[in-house]
Amino acid sequence: MMWIKSDKNQKVPIKSWCKDVEEGAIDQAIDLSKHPVIVKHVALMPDCHQGYGMPIGGVIACDNAVIPNAVGVDIGCGMGAIKTNYLADNIEGMKQIRALFNYIKARVPVGEGHSHNEPQEWQGFEDYLIELGIESPLLDFDQKDLPGWLDPKAWELAADNLGTLGGGNHFIELQKSESGCVWLMLHSGSRNLGHRIASYYHRLAVTLNEQWYSAIPNTMLAFLPVDSGPGQAYIRDMNFALAYARENRKRMMEI
Helix, strand or coil, rough: CEEECCCCCCCCCCEEEECCCCHHHHHHHHHHHHHCCCCEEEEEEEEEEEECCCCCCEEECCCCECCCHHCCCCCCCEEEEEEEEEEECCCHHHHHHHHHHHHHHHHHHCCCCCCCCCCCCCCHHHHHHHHHHCCCCCCCCCCCCCCCCCCCCHHHHHHHCCCCCCCCCCCEEEEEECCCCCEEEEEEECHHHHHHHHHHHHHHHHHHHHHHHHCCHHHCCEEEEECCCCHHHHHHHHHHHHHHHHHHHHHHHHH
């Protein structure tokens, strides 16, 4: 650990494993340390930097509550890596590397707004509808009690985006291991689906926190009680996005 910050204005201390934390991330960590539902301490990892409401590389524990922006807007973002049968010393320059990436790009839509031309089938879609109490795999958007984020466009994009990279800091790259083997590594998440879920429940949390007169440091850290209806709905939909993100990476890694 590099340092600890604790004063009378904080509810919990900040413990940092990052020596020099940027100002924006520090401000977010201080807000977290004053949050009514956070317990133990706020931890900052070596890769800490400013995020949405909470620093990327920050770790917190909440008492019977969940903060949508602390989970993040790209729910389930993560890494995948595959060891190939190729040795780096056997790759014949950039021409062969470009050929490999052209092969990948022909099969994996890359970049923001790029998706498959046809909806992708996945058992997870049907499982989620069953969890909502919808027995038919055909989603009727006139049904009552659908989650507020779920509309025809969201459902269409979720099916089209499955097995795609996306934009931003998502990547597919070649790596060389210490043993000289070539690895393929990718970083991606739940695409538009996770963003819609995160944004919807954050807005809902802001509205509810205002109704409850919650003493949150700022609206970016609005929370939902775990034992409330909205809290349970968020956890259900967050888990759906997590499963979607895993399947998304799996499909790209199997090309």
